Amino acid sequence: MRIAIITKLNGGVGTFVSQLVKELSLHEDIESIDIFAYSDDKLKVPFQIPDGKVKIVTNGNRWSFLPRLLLHIPSLRKYDVIHHISSHVAFFLVYYTTGRVWRIPIVSTNHAHPGFKISEGGILGLLGRIEDLFLKFVIFKSKKLVVMTETVAKRFIEMYGVKPIVVYHGVDREHFKFDRSKREKIREKLKLNPDTMAILFVGKLWPHKDVLTLIEAVPKILRKCDNLKVIIIGDGPMYNDMIRKIEKLGIGKHVIVKKFAEDVTAYYSGADIFVMPSVKEEFGLVYVEAMACGLPVIATNGHVVPEIVGDAGLLFEPGNSNDLADKIIGLVNDRELYEELKKKSLERAKQFSWKKAAEQYCKIYKEALGGK
Incomplete structure (x- = not known):
């Protein structure tokens, strides 16, 4: 298949x-994979292209993406399947050419949580309703629709009467694993004592990641556990607000902030607990990465998070810094529970495999072709 x-x-x-393509390229049923993409320079993921089968045809910024894609529309007729992963506007272009004219099946992977903004007022609500209109078009015009969790699939059934296929993301367990040497080096670099409890946050600092709830929980935790450091790895729109909150609360010596980590696995190995206060996730790769490194996870009890974390972590009410502080204090003071969650994290991570995801997508491509 092309x-x-x-x-x-x-x-x-x-x-x-990048991970899906890496595994797909190993399948004998896949003849070639061409990628038409865009990326912001600051956020671009280093993309390692497997030998032979894969090439990136376009990779400009988001503003030049559609004109570039438009130029390549005639060449799309040579493919067996189009896999649409983002940009609903791009879907319009592709559907009304390859889909309707040349009858090439389109498989869509949806990374959005439908209806999340619709109930909000103002500009967010308006944007949510516009996005929902685009999403409906993608849903009903795709030959196959894929989402990452059963939670999101149920939402699609409730809102649109459509049942998508669920394919979990994976984790590279050869890369994301506990490394004692890395732990010792990163803790020495960060000047952490052997008995200091290190709490880690990794993520883009979008408002919905709600890093401020974690910052607000720190003074409450310090009243019971003073030998503690919070490590924040990330940058984004909430960065300055976060820094101001840290300064206002006077907790600067207990919080380490890094906009970027050359090797995030060193921080996973160096930490003791992973905390993610996000109020909305479509999947959340960082949860699985943390679990693969043996970290107990503390996260919110909403959206898809309970489905991903399972019994490998503790859940708290979104936006409730008191509840978060209580969960962290409880875990720090309960060594038996802590060790139990470490073991459960490693077991839970085994359920997420890029190889398995690629096998499922190969099957989906074939089914889409069968109904061409």
Whole structure:
């Protein structure tokens, strides 16, 4: 099969594409994979192209992406399947050419949580309703629709009467694993004592990641556990607000902030607990990466998070810094529970495999071709 992938290469989507393509390229049923993409320079995921089968045809910024894609529309007729991963506008272009004229099946992977903004007022609500209209078009015009969790699939059934196929993301367990040498080096670099409890946050600092709830929990935790450091790895729109909050609360000596980590696995190995206060996730690769490194996870009890974390972590009410502080204090003071969650994290991570995801997508491509 000759596959064209239309996507962005930013953040978690970029990681998804790179890992999926790496595994797909190993399948004998896949003849070639061409990628038509865009990415923001600051967010671009380093993309390692497997030998032979894969090439990136376009990879400009988001503003030049559609004109570039338009120029390549005639060449899309040579593919057996189009895999659409992002940009609903790009889907319009592709559907009304390859889909309707040349009858090439389109498989769509949806990374959005439908209806999340619709209930909000103001500009967010308006944007949510516009996005929902685009999403409906993608849903009903795709030959196959894929989402990452059963939670999101149920949402599609409730809102649109459509049942998508669920394919979990994976984790590279050869890369994301506990490394004692890395732990010792990173803790020495960060000047952490052997008995200091290190709490780690990794993620783009979007508002919905809600890093401020973690910062607000720190003074409450310090009243019971003073030998503690919070490590924040990330940059984004909430960065300055976060720094101001840290200064206002006077907790600067207990918080380490890094906009970027050359090797994030060193921080996973060096930490003791992973915390993600996000109020909305479509999947959340960082949860699985942390679990693969043996970290107990503390996360919110909403959206898809309970499905991903399972019994390998503790859940708290979104936006509730008191609840988060209580969960962290409880875990720090309960060594038996801590060790139990470490073991459960490693077991839980084994359920997420890029190889398995690639096998499922190969099957989906074949089914889409069968109904061409």
